[in-house]
Amino acid sequence: MAEHNDFSTEAIHSGQIEDPFGAAVSPLYDSTTFSFADTEALLEVVGGRKQAAFYSRYGMNPSITSLEQRLAALDKAESALAFGSGMAAISALCLAFGRGGMICLGEIYGGTTVFLQHQAKLLGIGTQFIASDDHAALKASLAQGASLVFMETPANPTLKISDIEKTAALCHQHGTRLAVDNTFATPINQQPLALGADFAVQSATKYLGGHSDLTAGVVSGTDRDITELNEWRKSLGQAIAPEIAHKLKRSLVTLPLRIERHNKNAQTLAEYLSQHPLIDKVYYPGLVASENHDLAARQMQGFGGMLSFDLKGSGAAARQFADRLTLMKLAPSLGGAETLITQPVTSSHYGLPKALLDRAGISDRMIRLSVGLEAVDDLIADLEQALKAIA
Numbered sequence: 001m002a003e004h005n006d007f008s009t010e011a012i013h014s015g016q017i018e019d020p021f022g023a024a025v026s027p028l029y030d031s032t033t034f035s036f037a038d039t040e041a042l043l044e045v046v047g048g049r050k051q052a053a054f055y056s057r058y059g060m061n062p063s064i065t066s067l068e069q070r071l072a073a074l075d076k077a078e079s080a081l082a083f084g085s086g087m088a089a090i091s092a093l094c095l096a097f098g099r100g101g102m103i104c105l106g107e108i109y110g111g112t113t114v115f116l117q118h119q120a121k122l123l124g125i126g127t128q129f130i131a132s133d134d135h136a137a138l139k140a141s142l143a144q145g146a147s148l149v150f151m152e153t154p155a156n157p158t159l160k161i162s163d164i165e166k167t168a169a170l171c172h173q174h175g176t177r178l179a180v181d182n183t184f185a186t187p188i189n190q191q192p193l194a195l196g197a198d199f200a201v202q203s204a205t206k207y208l209g210g211h212s213d214l215t216a217g218v219v220s221g222t223d224r225d226i227t228e229l230n231e232w233r234k235s236l237g238q239a240i241a242p243e244i245a246h247k248l249k250r251s252l253v254t255l256p257l258r259i260e261r262h263n264k265n266a267q268t269l270a271e272y273l274s275q276h277p278l279i280d281k282v283y284y285p286g287l288v289a290s291e292n293h294d295l296a297a298r299q300m301q302g303f304g305g306m307l308s309f310d311l312k313g314s315g316a317a318a319r320q321f322a323d324r325l326t327l328m329k330l331a332p333s334l335g336g337a338e339t340l341i342t343q344p345v346t347s348s349h350y351g352l353p354k355a356l357l358d359r360a361g362i363s364d365r366m367i368r369l370s371v372g373l374e375a376v377d378d379l380i381a382d383l384e385q386a387l388k389a390i391a
């Protein structure tokens with residue numbers, strides 16, 4: 001396990017707005033526009049000589065920029081940009097930096113796959129899809145030319161871990177940028193930029209928001225790259241709303257605390273499930289027996305709140321099991337305080353061809369948990385009663 005970084009102080013104090021009334025927390029600026037004393041002062045901002053509040057769709061709003069300072073501090077990035085959703089962040093990133101060709105490494109979020117296979121393709125952006133550990137294929141694709149490699153680790157729903165450092169080194173040999181979707185890990189458990197990635201991307205709808213009550217996204221990187229990305233966000237009108245920025249900034253205060261508890265609860269459930277006679281296999285990088293454990297221990301500071309498992313028996317039994325749970329809610333999405341359960345074949349991977357599912361290692365007996373913040377004994381009791389019911 002790598003050294004554990006304590007982000008608590010940054011999560012609370014970074015990006016604090018100086019307020020004339022001495023407000024202990026930054027106020028919300030829901031104003032769409034900001035005024036100037038005179039034309040000279042306005043021209044300083046319009047001409048880019050001074051950074052100041054100006055117009056909210058440009059992201060030039062104190063509630064947005066102060067959130068971005070906090071997000072950058074957590075990602076240990078020069079800059080961060082906040083978007084209206086995770087897909088807004090990902091699509092802008094691909095349009096800004098993927099026009100020389102994209103490579104997707106391993107399993108990535110379904111929405112990202114759809115965007116690349118359909119809309120990006122219509123715009124002439126081609127994508128090569130490569131297995132996560134096929135470094136020979138990656139080298140060959142990079143040699144043919146690509147401007148952005150996109151990867152996700154841990155991946156959904158198999159929690160497969162891919163090597164960020166090694167991939168970044170390969171990309172950089174060819175002058176290609178690497179983006180890592182860090183939604184499952186969050187900066188508390190994994191720091192893609194420190195491992196060599198050029199961009200860390202997250203759906204803030206998940207752990208960063210943390211309460212299943214907001215939709216947002218973020219990209220972090222160098223000042224130069226983020227300035228370029230900002231032009232796309234501005235023209236596509238994808239900036240986060242000030243109200244959501246304010247709410248997200250508040251959620252970040254408890255991110256380190258929440259992730260610590262998510263990690264602990266998931267580890268406990270993974271160990272419980274791996275010893276259960278009705279469970280075939282548990283997918284959780286925190287289990288020492290997991291094939292992903294060594295790599296995860298090297299590149300992560302914690303193993304996260306997501307875990308999957310295969311039940312023994314049939315897909316119908318797995319469905320019955322999901323329906324029997326009472327405390328855990330059957331719902332897509334993840335990262336909230338409440339534990340959510342999905343059967344990937346009836347949700348994120350619904351309707352996909354069997355050959356594709358087999359290749360991804362997803363069966364109809366697989367259940368995915370977004371482990372919440374409840375008392376872990378109550379979660380175990382819920383699993384136990386549902387397993388008894390299908391035994």
Ligand SMILES: *Cc1c(COP(=O)(O)O)cnc(C)c1O
Pocket residue numbers: 085086087088109111152156181183184202203204205206215216217
């Ligand atoms: C949810 C999710 C996204 C998309 O985020 P939205 O906020 O729903 O647009 C992207 N990547 C991962 C890994 C996700 O879980």
